[in-house]
Amino acid sequence: MSKIYIEGGRRLAGEIRVHGAKNSALPALAATLLCRGVSVLHNCPPLLDVTASIRILEHLGCVCRREGTTVTVDSSTLTGFDIPDTLMREMRSSIVFLGAIAARCGQARLSFPGGCELGPRPIDLHLAALRQLGLNIQEDHGLLDCTVQKRLSGAVINLSIPSVGATENILLAAATAKGRTVIHNAAREPEISDLAAFLNRAGACIRGAGSSIIEIDGVYDLHGTEHTVIPDRIIAATYMAAAAVTGGDLILRDVEVSHLTPVLDSFRAAGCLVEPAVKSLRIAAPDRLKPVGTVRTMAYPGFPTDAQPPVLAMSALADGPSVFVENIFENRFKYVDELARMGAKVKVEGRVAVVEGVPALSGATVSATDLRGGAALVIAALAASGVTEIDEIRHIDRGYADLENSLREVGANIKRE
Ligand code: EPZ
Secondary structure (H helix, E strand, O other), X not given: XXXXXXXXXXXXXXXXXXXXXXXXXXXXXXXXXXXXOEEEEEOOOOOHHHHHHHHXXXXXXXXXXXXXXXXXXXXXXXXXOEEOHHHHHHOHHHHHHHHHHHHHHOEEEEEOOOOOOOOOOXXXXXXXXXXXXXXXXXXXXXXXXXXXXXXXXXXXXXOOOOOHHHHHHHXXXXXXXXXXXXXXXXXXXXXXHHHHHHHHHOOOEEEOEOEOEEEEEOOOOEOOOEEEOOEOHHHHHHHHHHHXXXXXEEEEEOOOHHHHHHHHHHHHHOOOEEEEEOOEEEEEOOOOOOOOOEEEEOOOOOEOHHHHHHHHHHHOOOOOOEEEEOOOOOOOOOOHHHHHHOOOOEEEEOOEEEEOOOOOOEOOEEEOOOHHHHHHHHHHHHHOEOEEEEEOOHHHHOOOOOHHHHXXXXXXXXXXX
């Protein structure tokens, strides 16, 4: 099993290019199923979850080609409507295929995406919304057997939580449904706007994506199209934290600065100089980081839950206490015990973590508990004295492509064995 070794204490300086957003690429790949023809997606990051999505598409009969960061999907050869349990378990976000398969095939068979390291991740909102659109769903022993009588039909859907995945499933199912669908309390994340942009380019009629009310006028079918996935805002926030903890000075290229607004204040509060430019951003760290105050994770445009672990790791080195309130997922502080092995002082009670802030961390043997928790360990290790050994890095590989090379090029002493 591979491990990452980091000898900390090196100042990071230089430029890093931020790759495409995993959480945009995955629903966009599911959306290619709706396009009767060839779709081309650029800036698809070379990640395990992207590979898992391609395997699902191939299982369904699509012909996929991956060249660099461009993925081409020909869905005209689609034959299947089921996703086997093994593929469903590889990636929790596989549930986003449900709306697309049901809309395209009139039926779908797949299993629940399974348990999760962040706490329970129910799909009740996805299922309730799809039922409103006319999908008949039988749940039996963890299997979802779904049929549509003729064609899905538009509906008014009020989401009790602005769920990202549920909003995506509705967009996918409603794009070719009969009539108008209106989503109230829709998720407003940039990844939703990106999915709507892809679908509109393929012939869909979606208005309001990025706001909390989205209207979709169903069209008969969609055609193949070409689309470039937006930059990954969480990767950008992670590299910002890396610059901050190493007293560094980094320029991040290929970022969408407006998507980073919710995190910029935390870095400024920590005393970092943040200079946004067009598609790039410079961050320069102070001699000693200041505490970030209270960070509450919220749906977009609030502070993103996915940036909580790297920013908490940064705060572990601040000159004073910070507080993190996790409002999105029940169990997103698991990595904190691993940070403690490196000398971080963090007390967790339920959804609240109080970070004391220490002058230095020291290298240790630690284990990535989940994707962003793993990224937090990398951040802490970059600042720690001595060597940190991180195992279970498959979690990190789900969301960070070429992490070691990117960090090595700006001065980190990091290797994978
Ligand atoms: C997406 O997950 C992202 N994943 C997550 O990224 C991200 O943390 C999350 O949105 C929030 O921003 C992808 O885009 C692939 P939700 P998703 O539905 O869609 C509850 C990462 O590290 N809920 O907005 O699963 C749910 O339990 C990750 O890249 C229900 O109760 O998130 C959670 O508490 C992990 N019932 C809240 O809503 C439902 O049917 C928000 O979840 C659906 C969700």
